[in-house]
Amino acid sequence: MKKQTLILLTLVFLVCFLSCSDKSNKYSSQFDQKIWLENSEVGNGLSQNPRVGMIDDLIENHLEKGMTKSEIIELLGKPYKDGIEFRLPANIKVPDSLDIISTVGKSKEIREEMLDHWNNWYAENSQPDTLMLYAAGWSLVDPNFLVVKLDDKEIAYDFWIEQH
Incomplete structure (x- = not known):
């Protein structure tokens, strides 16, 4: 009887795990500007932002070093945060x-x-960095942001994801 209960619990766990992990894949992994622009809010972590699935494609295929700030805003819309931050x-x-x-x-x-x-x-x-931050979904407990680093001429030269 214990063996059957263990097997049943294992199956229930697997079904729950697979259904939960499937939620992270329900959005396109391809960057879609229309969907990106429609989902600019950070949210509360309870709902999945479709931006989270687009990040890899966005960084690999759409954002390029040398883009101007205005080109990035044209592509991604107004950033969640834009300005100088002192960072190490x-x-x-x-x-x-x-x-x-x-x-x-x-x-x-x-x-x-x-x-x-x-x-x-x-x-x-610490040193001043000119950054643009875009909400990009949530990790387990913290929001993720796409960070665009600009030089003093407002030209992009680095991109990454970080949690806040």
């Missing part, structure tokens, strides 16, 4: 001495001191 360069490594996790269980004063050290280091090492 990709090649910089955060020193072990700034490991915030090591402050767990420490006094409030020590945590605040460590946070001050972190904030000072970040301010000294």
Whole structure:
């Protein structure tokens, strides 16, 4: 009897898993400008944004280094966020001495001191980047964004996906 119950539970799990994973594929994997422009909202994570399925095709076949900001806006519409953000360069490594996790269980004063050290280091090492962010669906708990990085002449030179 236990073996039959285990088999039944396994089958139920597989059916649920396959039906849930099928939802992520219900949208086209090809970039469709009309559908992209109609789905610009970040949403609440409960409904799947069709943009999520288009990202790979968009980056591989439609966005090109050297495109102007106006060309990108013409293709993708108004960005969710557009402006300068201070970020760490990709090649910089955060020193072990700034490991915030090591402050767990420490006094409030020590945590605040460590946070001050972190904030000072970040301010000294971060650089301004001109970015355009486009809502691109959700991961399990966080929204995903297509990021377009522009130079000082508003020419695109990098694209990637990140969670916020």
